[in-house]
Amino acid sequence: MTKNENKQGKLIVFSAPSGSGKTTIVRHLLGIENLNLEFSISATSRDKRGTEVDGKDYYFLSAKAFKSKIKNEEFLEWEEVYRDNFYGTLKSEVERIWALGKHVIFDIDVSGGLRIKRKFPEQTLAIFVKPPSIDELKIRLKKRKTESAEKISMRVAKASAELATAPLFDEIVVNDDLEKAFKDAETLVKNFINS
Numbered sequence: 511m512t513k514n515e516n517k518q519g520k521l522i523v524f525s526a527p528s529g530s531g532k533t534t535i536v537r538h539l540l541g542i543e544n545l546n547l548e549f550s551i552s553a554t555s556r557d558k559r560g561t562e563v564d565g566k567d568y569y570f571l572s573a574k575a576f577k578s579k580i581k582n583e584e585f586l587e588w589e590e591v592y593r594d595n596f597y598g599t600l601k602s603e604v605e606r607i608w609a610l611g612k613h614v615i616f617d618i619d620v621s622g623g624l625r626i627k628r629k630f631p632e633q634t635l636a637i638f639v640k641p642p643s644i645d646e647l648k649i650r651l652k653k654r655k656t657e658s659a660e661k662i663s664m665r666v667a668k669a670s671a672e673l674a675t676a677p678l679f680d681e682i683v684v685n686d687d688l689e690k691a692f693k694d695a696e697t698l699v700k701n702f703i704n705s
């Protein structure tokens with residue numbers, strides 16, 4: 511397909527509980543050139559972490575600026591993922607990527623992922639990344655050392671509820687062996703893009 515024929519590309523959604531490895535899988539897929547994927551940079555009102563860069567990892571906004579964009583209906587979907595921490599996909603972001611002639615890949619939470627699937631049912635492949643177990647998830651979040659113990663408990667509690675939504679997704683990739691998860695994800699995305 512040439513760039514011009516691909517004006518409205520496909521939408522590849524990766525959703526999972528925090529710590530299940532979806533970001534690693536998304537990064538891997540972004541490195542495969544012939545998949546022609548571009549990362550959807552979300553907007554968020556949470557604080558910037560360590561090496562994160564504004565306009566690359568997220569568009570970092572104040573809570574006030576975020577709420578004003580909600581009011582102006584600038585979001586395709588948004589969510590208060592954790593208390594006072596808003597996350598959302600700007601309509602302008604998807605348009606930016608489609609204008610490049612690329613497919614959009616999302617790394618977003620379960621509700622946001624399902625909302626995109628509902629809005630664009632035919633164009634979207636929604637993949638749920640499942641951690642091997644809640645215990646393993648706890649271990650991974652602790653190892654990451656990016657959140658306090660309290661925040662880890664909050665994420666683990668949310669993860670249990672999110673796991674129940676896995677059957678609503680088009681596909682499930684179990685991440686107990688990263689290399690296998692990479693391959694499985696790659697095959698699913700390749701088949702969908704070429705369908």
Ligand code: 5GP
Nearest residue numbers: 528552588589591597598599617618619622
């Ligand atoms: P983190 O703070 O670890 O970067 O992300 C926290 C959660 O917010 C993750 O589950 C992440 O996937 C989700 N998230 C990131 N961007 C978006 C977005 O645009 N919309 C929604 N609904 N969730 C998002």
